[in-house]
Amino acid sequence: MADNDTTTFMRINSEVDGLVIVSILEEHGIPARIISQQVSMYDNVFKTPQGFWGEVLVPPEFHEKAREVLDEFYDEEYPKEGTFQIDPDFVPGYPSPEED
Numbered sequence: 802m803a804d805n806d807t808t809t810f811m812r813i814n815s816e817v818d819g820l821v822i823v824s825i826l827e828e829h830g831i832p833a834r835i836i837s838q839q840v841s842m843y844d845n846v847f848k849t850p851q852g853f854w855g856e857v858l859v860p861p862e863f864h865e866k867a868r869e870v871l872d873e874f875y876d877e878e879y880p881k882e883g884t885f886q887i888d889p890d891f892v893p894g895y896p897s898p899e900e901d
Contacts, residue, residue, distance in 0.1 A: 807858035815854050829870045831863045
């Protein structure tokens with residue numbers, strides 16, 4: 802998967818979050834990768850200028866399927882209403898609860 806074949810699907814708070822999401826997507830045949838937005842570590846202090854660790858990149862033609870896969874996964878893992886909610890600020894184009 803070339804760099805120019807993917808676009809930002811969602812922002813992530815940590816590398817672990819990204820690895821889990823990429824694993825879920827790849828299990829469903831969706832090509833995905835993570836990219837860090839961190840600046841170099843200096844004296845054991847990480848700086849996050851954007852307010853997030855990095856991004857999950859997915860080819861644009863897979864964005865809708867990726868949303869469906871993650872919605873289904875989190876509905877199964879967190880069945881009680883309110884236990885998990887995708888933050889629309891971290892998923893470009895993802896509808897906020899007010900838009901539903």
